[in-house]
Amino acid sequence: MHPIEKIRAEHGAPFYIYDGKVISEQASILKNTFPGFGILFSIKANPFMPVLKKMASLGIGADAASAKEVDLAIDAGMKEIYYSCPAPTKEDIDHVLDKCRIIADSFHVLTLLEEAAAARSLTLAVGLRIHPDFTMDGSPQMPSKFGIDESLVWKTDFRKAYPHLTINGLHIHIRSQVLDTEQLGNYYENVLALAIHLQNHLGNKLNYINFGGGVGKVYDAAKQDPLDFKKLQQTISSIKEKYKNELSTKFLLESGRFLACDCGTYVTEIVDIKESHGKKFYIVKNGANGFFKPVLRQMLLPFHPDQIGASYEPFATENDSYEIHVLSDSNETEIVDIAGHLCSGADIMAKDVKVKKGTIGDLVTFNHAGSYAYSLAPLLFASQPMPKEFFIDE
Numbered sequence: 001m002h003p004i005e006k007i008r009a010e011h012g013a014p015f016y017i018y019d020g021k022v023i024s025e026q027a028s029i030l031k032n033t034f035p036g037f038g039i040l041f042s043i044k045a046n047p048f049m050p051v052l053k054k055m056a057s058l059g060i061g062a063d064a065a066s067a068k069e070v071d072l073a074i075d076a077g078m079k080e081i082y083y084s085c086p087a088p089t090k091e092d093i094d095h096v097l098d099k100c101r102i103i104a105d106s107f108h109v110l111t112l113l114e115e116a117a118a119a120r121s122l123t124l125a126v127g128l129r130i131h132p133d134f135t136m137d138g139s140p141q142m143p144s145k146f147g148i149d150e151s152l153v154w155k156t157d158f159r160k161a162y163p164h165l166t167i168n169g170l171h172i173h174i175r176s177q178v179l180d181t182e183q184l185g186n187y188y189e190n191v192l193a194l195a196i197h198l199q200n201h202l203g204n205k206l207n208y209i210n211f212g213g214g215v216g217k218v219y220d221a222a223k224q225d226p227l228d229f230k231k232l233q234q235t236i237s238s239i240k241e242k243y244k245n246e247l248s249t250k251f252l253l254e255s256g257r258f259l260a261c262d263c264g265t266y267v268t269e270i271v272d273i274k275e276s277h278g279k280k281f282y283i284v285k286n287g288a289n290g291f292f293k294p295v296l297r298q299m300l301l302p303f304h305p306d307q308i309g310a311s312y313e314p315f316a317t318e319n320d321s322y323e324i325h326v327l328s329d330s331n332e333t334e335i336v337d338i339a340g341h342l343c344s345g346a347d348i349m350a351k352d353v354k355v356k357k358g359t360i361g362d363l364v365t366f367n368h369a370g371s372y373a374y375s376l377a378p379l380l381f382a383s384q385p386m387p388k389e390f391f392i393d394e
């Protein structure tokens with residue numbers, strides 16, 4: 001019996017099913033392209049423990065965005081944990097201080113860290129998230145709520161301002177879902193040039209340079225080409241060679257979607273079928289309150305008919321698309337809207353989609369459900385039962 005049918009028979013629907021084999025395949029691509037790099041999984045993309053344990057078994061570390069994610073990473077057995085939270089509180093810092101490497105996102109966070117280190121009479125090594133002057137595509141830089149503006153970094157005497165801190169790491173993340181190989185290569189080179197400048201400014205070596213995320217995956221094969229990983233690997237090896245005398249440091253890469261997106265399938269069930277003014281609706285369990293991303297896409301499309309902008313990431317993704325299958329015995333197809341069961345007209349997962357003709361009780365599957373899927377869903381609206389999660393590794 002297919003795992004989806006088996007799970008349905010034993011547990012009912014809706015549910016997520018994640019395939020560890022896909023994670024292994026995706027991890028191999030990153031490891032081959034970025035040899036010697038530490039690879040970190042962005043836990044926010046999918047915090048399901050078996051997924052995290054799978055990442056740990058592949059030697060993948062954690063990009064933790066909250067104190068809870070640091071604990072999840074430890075529980076999963078992840079060895080390298082980097083805590084890069086946009087606005088941690090004093091309590092968060094107290095909680096994670098001994099458990100991971102901390103990256104400061106602002107001057108306020110540096111002050112909190114300085115106070116924590118002084119209170120413990122120690123010198124704390126921390127990383128700095130910088131909002132660089134360069135951009136991924138060469139366009140002018142925009143204001144950002146993340147990191148410290150590069151220009152302010154050069155004006156700051158960190159040793160003087162934060163005597164109990166040593167800045168020993170650099171973190172930059174400015175864009176997700178990049179599919180332009182040359183752009184990504186230029187970005188890595190820009191980060192390294194900035195790292196050298198930072199080392200000179202600080203007067204000490206950096207222990208790590210975290211290039212952040214950015215490695216994109218194909219969502220819609222009709223509109224997108226995958227990254228050229230061979231070319232990217234060549235670029236990486238040539239820039240490593242070029243800067244090897246100035247930078248003897250660990251390189252890190254973060255990824256959520258590339259590692260996990262394709263491992264997940266969302267499975268729900270048709271609970272009603274109706275027609276209204278000539279349109280047919282398949283109503284399924286847990287639309288928005290199960291897999292929110294397709295619903296958000298339908299909400300945004302009228303405002304962005306050509307392309308949804310990168311600034312909506314990770315809630316909505318440019319050129320996002322889903323393969324949707326109705327698991328029915330019918331040989332016929334029909335065009336329907338797939339709607340969730342919430343009391344909102346916006347709870348629509350797909351519009352005018354051609355699927356196998358279904359009946360009440362048939363399952364409906366969505367791919368691309370391994371990252372930013374369950375972790376984004378508003379689960380409490382209408383107090384419906386929540387989807388379950390399952391992990392297979394065959």
Ligand SMILES: Cc1ncc(COP(=O)(O)O)c(C=O)c1O
Nearest residue numbers: 042173176177213254255256257
């Ligand atoms: C700081 C940071 N790093 C990495 C990622 C992972 O990005 P992606 O899933 O696109 O690889 C994110 C995503 O939001 C992020 O905020």
